[in-house]
Amino acid sequence: MGIGLGIVLLVLGLILVTDAVQLPQAIENAINGQALGWIFIIVSVIAIGLSLAMNRQRNKTTHVEERRDYR
Template identity: 55%
Template sequence: MGIGLGIVLLVIGLVFALGAIDLPASIDDVVASETLGWILVAVGVLAIVLALVMNAQRARTTHVVDDRRPPPQV
C-alpha cells in the first residue's frame, strides 16, 4: 500500500462518513455507510503513516561495498 492508496481510501471514507452521497435503501439496510466510512478513514490514515515510515527507513539504509581487487602490478 502506498501513499496514493491511503489517500483514495481516506477520500472514499470521508464521502461515506459525512454523508456526501445517499445510498439506496436496499444497500443502506445491509451496510451502515457512516460506520464503513469511518473504518475506511482509519485504514487510509494507517496506510499513509505506514508508507511514510517505510519510505523513511528505506532512505536511511546505507550500503557498504568491500572492494578486494589485487594491488596494481608495476
C-alpha cells in the same frame, strides 16, 4: 499499501461519513455507510503513517559495496 491508496481510502471515507453520496437502499440496509466511512478513515491514516515510516527507514539505509581485487 502506499500513500496513494491511503489517500483514496481517506477520500472514500470522508464521502461516506458526510453522506455526500446517497447509497442505494439495498446497500444501506446491509451496511451502515457512516460506520464504513469511519473504518476507511482509520485504515487510511494507518496506511499513510506506515508508508511514511517505511519511506523514512528506507532513506536511512546505507549500502556498502566492497570490491576485491583478485590478481
